Amino acid sequence: MTDLLEKFRPLAEAREALTQSSQDPFRVIIERILSPTEAIVNGHPMILAGTNNYLGLTFDPQCIQAAVQAVQEQGTGTTGSRMANGSFSGHLALEHELAEFFGRRWCNVFSTGYQANLGVIAALTGQGDVILIDADCHASIYDGCRMSGAEVIRFRHNDVADLCKRLARLGKRCANTLIIVEGLYSMFGDRAALREIAITKREYGAYLLVDEAHSLGVLGERGRGLAEEAGVEDSVDFVVGTFSKSLGAIGGYCVSDHPEVDLARYVSRPYIFTASPCPSIVASTRAALQKLRTEPALRVRLWDNARRLYDELKGLGFRLGPEPSPIIAARLGQKDETIAFWNGLLDQGVYVNMILPPAAPDGSSLLRCSVSAAHTPDQINRICRAFASVKAALSSDLTDCHGAIRS
Amino acid sequence: MALYDTILPRLYEILKPFAQEGQTLSDETELVADLDLDSMKVMEILLEVEERFDISIPLNVIPDVRTIRDFARQIEQLTEQK
Numbered sequence: 271m272t273d274l275l276e277k278f279r280p281l282a283e284a285r286e287a288l289t290q291s292s293q294d295p296f297r298v299i300i301e302r303i304l305s306p307t308e309a310i311v312n313g314h315p316m317i318l319a320g321t322n323n324y325l326g327l328t329f330d331p332q333c334i335q336a337a338v339q340a341v342q343e344q345g346t347g348t349t350g351s352r353m354a355n356g357s358f359s360g361h362l363a364l365e366h367e368l369a370e371f372f373g374r375r376w377c378n379v380f381s382t383g384y385q386a387n388l389g390v391i392a393a394l395t396g397q398g399d400v401i402l403i404d405a406d407c408h409a410s411i412y413d414g415c416r417m418s419g420a421e422v423i424r425f426r427h428n429d430v431a432d433l434c435k436r437l438a439r440l441g442k443r444c445a446n447t448l449i450i451v452e453g454l455y456s457m458f459g460d461r462a463a464l465r466e467i468a469i470t471k472r473e474y475g476a477y478l479l480v481d482e483a484h485s486l487g488v489l490g491e492r493g494r495g496l497a498e499e500a501g502v503e504d505s506v507d508f509v510v511g512t513f514s515k516s517l518g519a520i521g522g523y524c525v526s527d528h529p530e531v532d533l534a535r536y537v538s539r540p541y542i543f544t545a546s547p548c549p550s551i552v553a554s555t556r557a558a559l560q561k562l563r564t565e566p567a568l569r570v571r572l573w574d575n576a577r578r579l580y581d582e583l584k585g586l587g588f589r590l591g592p593e594p595s596p597i598i599a600a601r602l603g604q605k606d607e608t609i610a611f612w613n614g615l616l617d618q619g620v621y622v623n624m625i626l627p628p629a630a631p632d633g634s635s636l637l638r639c640s641v642s643a644a645h646t647p648d649q650i651n652r653i654c655r656a657f658a659s660v661k662a663a664l665s666s667d668l669t670d671c672h673g674a675i676r677s
Numbered sequence: 678m679a680l681y682d683t684i685l686p687r688l689y690e691i692l693k694p695f696a697q698e699g700q701t702l703s704d705e706t707e708l709v710a711d712l713d714l715d716s717m718k719v720m721e722i723l724l725e726v727e728e729r730f731d732i733s734i735p736l737n738v739i740p741d742v743r744t745i746r747d748f749a750r751q752i753e754q755l756t757e758q759k
Contacts, residue, residue: 439759
């Protein structure tokens, strides 16, 4: 028999190997956060280009003021579940405001976005039901599926023909089937083919859940996400999302016209068995939602920045996702090259997310940027210049290396 | 010929590219231990098997599949349910 902790050995070796050639990406210390887009990291000023802070609201004076006032008036935490300790009026107000924003009848708020997926998926589906998920769905969706006990079937990423084929195989079971896709996929920033998926869902009589974690405040005329942009909100049964990206806090929600979402509170373990969102989070989220609704200029700035960065990086020859979006991932070759590139960017004062296998959908290595409305044109320029300069430095290293081998 | 016996050779054909050099596949071959398959490769194989046999394999059955025999039995069961 092997020791309980033996399973950690390969992980320890992998970390050791990584930290010999690189700063440990999991131990990047943000010593001082200066604004939504700047920080002091490991003693150096850094442009933050991997935060998912799409609307840049984390330092918004009104959001901060709302949070401060809530702490002073209601304390630092709720210290328990809404089921046991009761709901604060702020919880109900936030649920009401979200439902109204989405034009839906029901809303449940969760303590994190991760728990929103767990809580909603596991409450809606159980043994005997089927979940059809896009292969590139987020880990929280996979974990929610596992927790539900339903039969879980993947379809090829954004491949509507494959989805149709699998629905056809299910026959009468389609009425017990929940399809799950994302508005914007978190790694490559591509949209779900939602118009076609909505038609398919109606044709087969299944239910449809869209996770708008990365598309709330980013897509749609009013910022309601991809379902709004694609004009298919009527066909989407459940929308799940998070407060931790465009709303600059932490938490999650589900909105729907199905009254069962309200009943789901009584059976949703991730809703019941955890402390409810604290007053400051609820308050800053409500203020941020108000900003999202009343300041469409934020969305315009975000997209201007996103298109510029996408076009510039494409012009520099990087292999990017299929379409411009505030998530811009450069696909690099080998893992070692990606680690070297990420360190090079860090040295140039630019922080992005390094994604190594098996985290990216197709096992590739990525440098993932996320753009914010708060990035200035100068910051976007500096990010582009850093990519260009690291690329040039690494290509000359490669040339030197090849030269050395030849000689 | 029993359904299982028709599935096995087709499954060997799909798994052959993943075998180590000189390795002979049998129904007792273990997918992870003997073929050294990581999670990405398992997913790749699942898609290929689903295409060839025109079935959907629920992710839930994966923990019960250790050997090629287990895999073929699952395919047999899912094919019979069609």
